[in-house]
Amino acid sequence: MKRPTLLLALVLLAAGLSACTSATPATPGAEGGATCSYEAAGTAARQVDLPPTTGVPNTGTVTYTLQLDEADLAVTLDQEHAPCTVNSFxxxxxxxxxxxxxxxxxxxxxxLYVLQCGDPTGTGTGGPGYQFADELTGDETYTAGTLAMANAGPGTNGSQFFIVYADSQLTANYTVFGHVDAEGIDAVAGIAEGGQDGSWADGSGKPLTPAVIKGVTEG
Structure with a gap:
């Protein structure tokens, strides 16, 4: 059985999650940009091609719009500090x-105040059929608006990510790859106000207010 991709917050879920460190971080590309490694892992929740692995943009930022129900969240993705993560996303x-x-x-x-997304199965166990390395400095903070990768241990990034809607206390184990604008924070906080069903072992759960990503587009 697949294990869920979780946030290892505080001490809640630290036990029993093995680490996988086979993935390698970005390296400078010979033709400009970064070189990334994406390794096969499990069955894809939806069939997709692997991301490009060479010439990956590693400077500046790029803006995307994440349509969450009726709200459009403006997301700034950080290609400089997390090129392989942004490339995959x-x-x-x-x-x-x-x-x-x-x-x-x-x-x-x-x-801890986060909304976790990115699993087409809706179970917390789904991924894209590949995994990749963390892109961490050790100085990561998880303030409101942070967009970061969820994982099941080192080197297990896939498709699941979380949006922080209020300043949260987390160890620097989760790759930060972007930020959501103030209106987006408000939209996610509004979902949080509706509560959750407590269906996870740690007391978190499925949001009671619908939270469906309709699409993610550039610009």
Missing amino acids: ISLAKQGYFDNTECHRLVDGNG
Whole structure:
């Protein structure tokens, strides 16, 4: 059975999650840009092609719009600090991987305030059929508006990510690859106000207010 991709917040879910460190981080590309590695892992929740692995943009930022129900979240993706993560996210977005997917987990207490998305199965176990390395400095903070990767241990990034809607206390184990604008934070906070069903073992759960990503587009 697949294990869920979780946030290892505080001490809630630290036990029993093995680490996988086979993935390698970005390296400078010979022809400009970064070189990334994406390794096969599990069965894809939706069939997609692997992201490009060479010439990956590694400077500046790019803006995307994440349509969450009726709200348009303006997302700034950080190609400089997380080129391989942004590259994967954009590849999945362009292939429609995130379209009509449910944000399956809301955490709303104990210093952690996040909405977790990116799994077409809606179970927390789904991924794109590949994984890749963390892109961490060790100085990551998870303030309101942060967009970061969920994982099941080192080197297990796939498609699941989380949006922080209020300042949260997390160890620097989750790749930060972008930020959501103020209106987007308000939209996610509005979903959080509706509560969650407590269906996860740590007391978090599925949001009671619908939270469906209709699409992710450039611009």
